[in-house]
Amino acid sequence: MERESNKEANQYVWEGAIPLQIHLHQSEVTTLPSPPPALILAPRIGYLPLLVPQVKPFFSSALPPGVDTVWFDYKGLPLKWYIPTGVLFDLLCAEPERPWNLTVHFRGYPSNILTPCENEDSVKWSYINSLKEAAYIFHGNCKNVMNMSQADQVELWQSVMNAGNMEAYLRVSSKLKFGMFGDPFSLSLNSSSSKSRERAERDATGTITSGRIPVRLYVWSIQEDFDNLEDAPSFDSWDKISYINRPAEIDGEGKCFSLGDAIKILLPEIFGDEPSASDDTSKAEVEDNSKLNPEEPSNVEGTTVISESKDAESCNLSKPAEIKLLRIQGIEPKLEIPFTWLANNLMNPDHFLHICVYVKVPEQTAT
Amino acid sequence: MLIDKQVSFPNFQEKQKQHLTNTLRRRLQIGLSIGTSSCCYSFFNHFPPLCNQRFLVMVLENGRLCSSSWVGSITADEFRVATLVFAERWEKCNSSLSQWSWVSPKRLGVAADNVEGYLCLQKMLIPRGAKDSCDEASTDNSKEEPCFDNEDDPVDNATLVQSSDGEAHQYDFHIVYSNSYRVPVLYFRGYCIDGQPLMLDDIEKDLPASSSKMLTESKWTFITQEEHPYLNRPWYTLHPCGTCEWMKLLYANEGPLVKGVLVDQYIVSWFSVVGQVVGLRTPLEMLRS
Numbered sequence: 001m002e003r004e005s006n007k008e009a010n011q012y013v014w015e016g017a018i019p020l021q022i023h024l025h026q027s028e029v030t031t032l033p034s035p036p037p038a039l040i041l042a043p044r045i046g047y048l049p050l051l052v053p054q055v056k057p058f059f060s061s062a063l064p065p066g067v068d069t070v071w072f073d074y075k076g077l078p079l080k081w082y083i084p085t086g087v088l089f090d091l092l093c094a095e096p097e098r099p100w101n102l103t104v105h106f107r108g109y110p111s112n113i114l115t116p117c118e119n120e121d122s123v124k125w126s127y128i129n130s131l132k133e134a135a136y137i138f139h140g141n142c143k144n145v146m147n148m149s150q151a152d153q154v155e156l157w158q159s160v161m162n163a164g165n166m167e168a169y170l171r172v173s174s175k176l177k178f179g180m181f182g183d184p185f186s187l188s189l190n191s192s193s194s195k196s197r198e199r200a201e202r203d204a205t206g207t208i209t210s211g212r213i214p215v216r217l218y219v220w221s222i223q224e225d226f227d228n229l230e231d232a233p234s235f236d237s238w239d240k241i242s243y244i245n246r247p248a249e250i251d252g253e254g255k256c257f258s259l260g261d262a263i264k265i266l267l268p269e270i271f272g273d274e275p276s277a278s279d280d281t282s283k284a285e286v287e288d289n290s291k292l293n294p295e296e297p298s299n300v301e302g303t304t305v306i307s308e309s310k311d312a313e314s315c316n317l318s319k320p321a322e323i324k325l326l327r328i329q330g331i332e333p334k335l336e337i338p339f340t341w342l343a344n345n346l347m348n349p350d351h352f353l354h355i356c357v358y359v360k361v362p363e364q365t366a367t
Numbered sequence: 368m369l370i371d372k373q374v375s376f377p378n379f380q381e382k383q384k385q386h387l388t389n390t391l392r393r394r395l396q397i398g399l400s401i402g403t404s405s406c407c408y409s410f411f412n413h414f415p416p417l418c419n420q421r422f423l424v425m426v427l428e429n430g431r432l433c434s435s436s437w438v439g440s441i442t443a444d445e446f447r448v449a450t451l452v453f454a455e456r457w458e459k460c461n462s463s464l465s466q467w468s469w470v471s472p473k474r475l476g477v478a479a480d481n482v483e484g485y486l487c488l489q490k491m492l493i494p495r496g497a498k499d500s501c502d503e504a505s506t507d508n509s510k511e512e513p514c515f516d517n518e519d520d521p522v523d524n525a526t527l528v529q530s531s532d533g534e535a536h537q538y539d540f541h542i543v544y545s546n547s548y549r550v551p552v553l554y555f556r557g558y559c560i561d562g563q564p565l566m567l568d569d570i571e572k573d574l575p576a577s578s579s580k581m582l583t584e585s586k587w588t589f590i591t592q593e594e595h596p597y598l599n600r601p602w603y604t605l606h607p608c609g610t611c612e613w614m615k616l617l618y619a620n621e622g623p624l625v626k627g628v629l630v631d632q633y634i635v636s637w638f639s640v641v642g643q644v645v646g647l648r649t650p651l652e653m654l655r656s
Contacts, residue, residue: 080594082594111601112564112600112601113600113601114601115592115593115594115601116592116601121587125587125588125591128587129587129588129591129606129608132608133547133548133608136547136548136608137547140438141611141612142608214547238599239599241599242474243594243596243599245545245546245547245596246546247546247547269474269483
């Protein structure tokens with residue numbers, strides 16, 4: 001029964017799609033009138049470069065001669081192709097825009113911002129590497145992925161690429177032996193210590209109650225306040241978004257591990273208000289640290305060398321940060337929802353749970 | 368700052384090398400994962416690690432890392448400790464070269480805590496055509512040379528780095544901790560003196576021959592461009608999926624693991640392998656505490 005409901009959620013994730021209205025960038029239009037925009041339904045779990053075979057026929061007659069290197073932008077922001085399309089949409093459109101107006105470019109690849117994407121192979125390997133990483137987080141090795149037969153690999157990629165045959169995907173994916181995480185809701189809402197032992201027994205049936213969950217977090221920390229999502233400022237640079245690749249560890253200690261708990265653990269920079277046991281050692285390290293930094297590295301983009309991080313931390317405690325928006329697969333789950341349910345049901349085919357978060361962070365006087 | 372001449376190739380003992388290779392081969396034969404093992408097998412063939420009798424152990428004080436269960440990874444805190452040691456020893460042994468420093472980036476609009484961050488080496492000069500001298504060095508492991516010469520003062524660099532087209536390339540190296548793989552990952556980028564970034568084709572010419580070869584053999588799994596975890600920009604990186612395994616094998620060679628410390632050595636020994644990929648040699652002195 002639980003499997004059934006899982007499958008239903010998986011099905012929704014698998015079939016999710018975003019209507020796109022794709023315009024050719026003005027600078028690449030060589031015909032009059034300029035070609036009309038292309039309307040395409042993009043799978044949420046897919047990647048933008050995979051749409052190129054569909055997009056290109058719309059514009060090929062209008063393109064200047066030359067070699068194509070396709071990329072997309074949204075309001076001038078080059079879109080990272082290795083982020084699933086659905087995640088880009090959730091992240092960049094606080095107030096969902098339908099159809100989503102994107103601009104396609106066939107020239108002038110912004111290689112200082114985007115990693116190169118030569119062809120479908122680049123996307124495939126990006127996906128496989130992501131899958132490998134998830135397997136590593138899960139099993140402590142990538143053997144299952146590395147040992148996949150050529151046929152399985154092809155079948156897996158084919159199913160993901162076209163968001164096509166979910167059954168095929170599940171069949172191959174099950175060989176990778178990603179277990180289901182135990183779902184505390186299916187047992188009890190307020191589990192006591194005796195209940196936790198019950199669940200540990202349930203472990204023997206193959207459900208996992210502790211371990212690491214592959215998570216990719218896209219965090220926009222904002223200082224302006226806003227009440228409505230329409231008023232949320234829009235992005236003009238990726239530098240405003242922190243991409244945090246940090247697995248969530250669940251210990252199966254019996255208490256319900258909620259999405260809210262996970263966010264606190266995943267973002268100690270923002271929510272880490274509990275003094276940790278390692279404080280003493282870390283202070284010693286700070287001193288070592290300043291010793292180590294006689295010459296400051298000059299101007300690394302977007303970074304500063306901090307040797308007085310203690311000050312910054314303490315001022316962090318004064319005002320709490322606030323989550324303005326948290327979106328996974330287009331939905332905004334409550335923070336009380338068990339994290340394992342989300343991991344089981346809303347993960348992408350790369351076995352990562354992609355979470356988009358807008359956090360309002362109190363302004364700091366330090367640094 | 369001519370790396371290959373100043374930092375001599377370590378005194379890698381032939382016997383140990385043989386033993387290590389045999390261990391690796393045996394494991395391969397008993398059918399460990401084809402992908403990663405063959406990957407690290409060829410990795411070691413191309414880039415033999417620093418080995419040394421004293422370089423024994425890798426056990427944490429709390430005893431969590433003990434020989435049989437240790438999987439070759441370290442925690443973020445251990446990484447921080449190991450990078451400190453590495454940077455200090457680098458300074459001691461390579462005082463004439465660029466130095467490593469710890470960077471705590473500001474992220475999420477707040478200052479990062481002191482564990483979050485990476486080790487950074489900037490503006491390392493790598494002469495064009497490093498390839499040849501590098502390969503010579505790797506065959507000459509008979510004697511241990513001092514790892515740097517005081518006579519190589521910065522004034523000499525101009526003459527040292529001249530090459531066919533009279534242009535040296537600068538490289539930035541970052542050692543970043545991967546929370547997923549629980550190992551260090553090397554990120555790097557190269558640029559001309561005028562700041563123009565280098566494409567992979569240009570970089571390939573600077574790499575030792577063994578790296579170029581692997582680059583051709585494993586296009587998608589060796590050196591790739593990935594987003595730098597802190598800088599939001601594409602950087603070149605060595606894929607970390609095999610790191611644990613070869614780090615474990617590196618220590619497996621050393622017989623029964625003694626319970627002790629030596630998280631310290633982790634980055635040093637790790638870098639003795641991956642540094643070679645990009646033509647940076649680790650002097651043997653760095654293994655000595």
